[in-house]
Amino acid sequence: MKLKLERRTATDLPFTLLVDQLDDTVMAGSTLRIPVHYSDVTGSYNVELAGFRVEAEDAALLPSQAQPLLEALINMARLPSYVFVARRSGGIYPVYTVGDEVFATTPGGPVFRHVELAKVRDYLSDYLHLTGVLGTPGRSDKLHVRGVDPQTLELVRPIFYLKKRVVGQVDFWAPVFQTESTIYTYAASARREVPINAGHDILALHRMVADALIADRRLRTAFDLRPDRLFATAWDALKTHCTLDPQRLNIGGVDIAVYRYKDTVIGLEERTETDQPRPSLYLDRTVADLAERITADFARRGLFNAAVAA
Amino acid sequence: MKRRVLWTLPLVAGLLVFTSGSAFAQEAGPTAEQVTKQIDMIWLLVSAFLVFFMQAGFAMVESGFTRSKNAANILMKNLMDFCVGSILFFMLGYGLMYGTSAAGLIGTDNFFLSKFAIGAGSGSDWAGFLFQLVFAATAATIVSGAVAERFKFSSYLVYSAIIVGLIYPISGHWLWGGGWLSQQGFIDFAGSTLVHSVGGWAALAGAMLLGPRIGKFNKDGSANVIPGHSLTLAVLGVFILWFGWFGFNPGSTLSGMNEGIGYIAVTTNMAAAAGAVSALLVNWLRTGRPDTAVAANGALAGLVAITAGCASVTPTGALCIGLIAGPVLVYGGALIENVLKIDDPVGAVSVHALNGAWGTLAVGLFAAPGAGAITGMGDTAGLFYGGGVAQLGVQALGVLAVGAWAFGTMFVVFSLLKATMGIRVTKEEELEGLDISEHGTTSYPEFGTPVVGTPGERTMMPEVTAASVKPATASH
Numbered sequence: 208m209k210l211k212l213e214r215r216t217a218t219d220l221p222f223t224l225l226v227d228q229l230d231d232t233v234m235a236g237s238t239l240r241i242p243v244h245y246s247d248v249t250g251s252y253n254v255e256l257a258g259f260r261v262e263a264e265d266a267a268l269l270p271s272q273a274q275p276l277l278e279a280l281i282n283m284a285r286l287p288s289y290v291f292v293a294r295r296s297g298g299i300y301p302v303y304t305v306g307d308e309v310f311a312t313t314p315g316g317p318v319f320r321h322v323e324l325a326k327v328r329d330y331l332s333d334y335l336h337l338t339g340v341l342g343t344p345g346r347s348d349k350l351h352v353r354g355v356d357p358q359t360l361e362l363v364r365p366i367f368y369l370k371k372r373v374v375g376q377v378d379f380w381a382p383v384f385q386t387e388s389t390i391y392t393y394a395a396s397a398r399r400e401v402p403i404n405a406g407h408d409i410l411a412l413h414r415m416v417a418d419a420l421i422a423d424r425r426l427r428t429a430f431d432l433r434p435d436r437l438f439a440t441a442w443d444a445l446k447t448h449c450t451l452d453p454q455r456l457n458i459g460g461v462d463i464a465v466y467r468y469k470d471t472v473i474g475l476e477e478r479t480e481t482d483q484p485r486p487s488l489y490l491d492r493t494v495a496d497l498a499e500r501i502t503a504d505f506a507r508r509g510l511f512n513a514a515v516a517a
Numbered sequence: 518m519k520r521r522v523l524w525t526l527p528l529v530a531g532l533l534v535f536t537s538g539s540a541f542a543q544e545a546g547p548t549a550e551q552v553t554k555q556i557d558m559i560w561l562l563v564s565a566f567l568v569f570f571m572q573a574g575f576a577m578v579e580s581g582f583t584r585s586k587n588a589a590n591i592l593m594k595n596l597m598d599f600c601v602g603s604i605l606f607f608m609l610g611y612g613l614m615y616g617t618s619a620a621g622l623i624g625t626d627n628f629f630l631s632k633f634a635i636g637a638g639s640g641s642d643w644a645g646f647l648f649q650l651v652f653a654a655t656a657a658t659i660v661s662g663a664v665a666e667r668f669k670f671s672s673y674l675v676y677s678a679i680i681v682g683l684i685y686p687i688s689g690h691w692l693w694g695g696g697w698l699s700q701q702g703f704i705d706f707a708g709s710t711l712v713h714s715v716g717g718w719a720a721l722a723g724a725m726l727l728g729p730r731i732g733k734f735n736k737d738g739s740a741n742v743i744p745g746h747s748l749t750l751a752v753l754g755v756f757i758l759w760f761g762w763f764g765f766n767p768g769s770t771l772s773g774m775n776e777g778i779g780y781i782a783v784t785t786n787m788a789a790a791a792g793a794v795s796a797l798l799v800n801w802l803r804t805g806r807p808d809t810a811v812a813a814n815g816a817l818a819g820l821v822a823i824t825a826g827c828a829s830v831t832p833t834g835a836l837c838i839g840l841i842a843g844p845v846l847v848y849g850g851a852l853i854e855n856v857l858k859i860d861d862p863v864g865a866v867s868v869h870a871l872n873g874a875w876g877t878l879a880v881g882l883f884a885a886p887g888a889g890a891i892t893g894m895g896d897t898a899g900l901f902y903g904g905g906v907a908q909l910g911v912q913a914l915g916v917l918a919v920g921a922w923a924f925g926t927m928f929v930v931f932s933l934l935k936a937t938m939g940i941r942v943t944k945e946e947e948l949e950g951l952d953i954s955e956h957g958t959t960s961y962p963e964f965g966t967p968v969v970g971t972p973g974e975r976t977m978m979p980e981v982t983a984a985s986v987k988p989a990t991a992s993h
Binding site: 313315316329333337338377 | 585586948
């Protein structure tokens with residue numbers, strides 16, 4: 208492994224940290240280009256490696272400081288493809304992809320391995336709660352998933368999640384990430400991927416995953432699965448193909464706009480996350496069915512008492 | 518220097534001629550009976566030393582398949598199995614196993630080897646005791662792997678004393694002590710059932726009562742892999758065990774004059790090789806991966822399975838027994854882990870209990886009169902050699918009786934220990950590792966030990982203390 212700095216002209220990104228000679232890894236032959244940031248506040252240069260920040264007042268020191276961290280991040284001859292972040296405790300847990308499976312390793316503990324990232328997160332989260340690292344289940348830290356850009360090692364947020372939360376059924380959850388030309392997720396023991404298509408791709412991927420889960424007997428109806436916490440840009444793209452229905456729903460005091468996309472009715476719940484809009488969608492065949500679905504989900508989330516509302 | 522060596526040569530030659538001449542002048546050569554007896558004793562001792570060396574194999578297998586933070590603990594348990602076992606088998610076990618039989622159930626004398634003379638002509642007794650002792654210790658050490666990484670050391674010492682002092686000798690008496698199973702015609706030449714299944718069923722009882730290691734099973738019931746710290750050690754241990762088995766099985770002829778010892782070595786080897794290959798292939802088909810640990814355990818499964826019938830079956834029969842031992846290991850292990858939800862870190866139950874049972878039953882299928890003729894096991898014929906189902910029935914009776922005895926008594930023993938001394942370390946001790954919490958030591962002080970603040974420790978150490986390495990903010 209060889210690291211060197213390459214000067215750039217931008218003032219906020221004055222250098223790029225080039226990493227090559229990644230022999231003995233699956234990245235052999237490729238070069239990582241990790242942006243070096245400068246912070247006026249701390250007066251230091253920093254790089255972010257899969258969520259871990261290395262800082263130095265002198266940029267020339269960054270390669271020697273970053274190298275041991277990079278070497279430690281390499282596991283099973285590869286860098287992590289995802290990380291789980293525990294915001295409150297500041298813990299970061301790398302996740303590696305080998306073939307169709309993702310792995311989270313714990314020093315001196317189990318290896319959590321599954322085709323679905325969501326399962327690995329559940330297993331790791333349970334273990335970290337059990338061992339007291341994340342506090343008490345239910346009242347403590349959650350693990351948030353981030354992708355790792357394979358070229359820059361910067362963290363990438365999921366553009367949305369596909370989620371099934373139905374009372375009495377097994378939960379399903381899968382983060383969706385974006386490449387240059389596709390969006391993809393892991394579900395039902397395989398990578399599910401569709402080409403980016405001006406917003407249509409969101410519901411195309413939803414359909415693909417829903418069909419796979421139904422075939423796997425893990426989903427009764429495609430509408431039980433819904434796109435959740437979309438990037439505003441993703442929703443904006445999808446919205447251009449939808450028509451706004453004159454009806455609006457008000458459930459438990461929450462105003463829900465209703466859209467139609469082909470033969471599907473979409474209910475839009477405006478949500479925000481770290482001050483950014485992350486709308487969530489509910490899907491169904493008719494507005495009445497949609498209202499019933501949203502009511503049930505709001506009750507499940509404890510937003511209001513469905514029995515009282517009824 | 519060279520001159521000094523040349524000068525001493527005639528002197529040494531002269532001394533040799535003088536001493537050998539005087540020896541011949543004083544006594545006649547040994548009789549054929551004396552030579553035979555001495556060969557038998559040497560053979561028995563060599564076999565005993567080989568079986569003793571299997572303790573090293575068990576120690577390597579079990580430490581290799583478990584985590585580095587528990588290496589000293591598992592080594593200590595293996596060491597103490599032999600040490601505690603030596604004392605208890607001397608005091609009590611040997612007498613219960615080979616003492617004068619009471620109703621074919623239990624030996625009643627020769628405790629502390631009190632009936633052994635210390636004088637000329639008693640050499641074979643001592644060699645025989647040592648040979649039986651190393652077998653007893655083998656049964657004890659099987660359990661440590663199944664209860665690894667969470668069993669309290671103090672309680673383990675009590676368990677070890679009880680199995681070698683009481684449990685193993687009593688069921689051993691039923692066959693090798695001339696007890697009721699021997700009168701039924703039960704065949705277990707070197708101990709698929711009497712040694713390995715006893716250890717395996719005890720391991721099952723212990724693992725059941727102990728519960729799984731932290732993190733072994735998820736809430737949805739699926740199992741996680743908890744990798745051992747050294748496959749190198751584990752596979753080395755398998756080779757050592759395989760090597761030692763050439764004492765375990767051929768040595769059970771108890772006679773170096775038995776012409777069947779080479780034959781038994783061949784049947785032993787065939788089953789081991791077939792067990793490894795079939796376990797590898799079955800697991801490969803099942804999971805899509807040729808798993809090293811499974812193949813290694815497959816060899817042990819084949820060895821355990823052939824132990825009962827090594828002197829009674831043909832090499833082809835041994836091959837068949839080994840080939841079936843592989844699937845018994847793989848599917849038995851899956852049953853134990855995925856259905857029964859029992860955490861057995863090294864696969865001791867499927868290797869020793871299930872394959873011990875399979876191998877013992879297999880004698881009723883594959884016993885061949887020709888094999889018995891060369892090894893001295895008589896003309897017993899199994900089902901596939903025209904002997905009908907009678908022998909199979911006797912074998913099943915033995916498997917059930919010894920299995921029920923070992924599992925039942927050890928379940929009670931472990932339950933009593935659980936209620937009194939406790940059998941499981943605390944959650945904190947388990948996470949910390951038993952090396953530190955039980956023994957105040959670390960097996961690998963210079964590597965593999967988590968150090969707070971090092972980059973490699975990132976996944977379990979949220980508080981990264983090194984000034985230059987900070988977790989970045991999650992949001993983008």
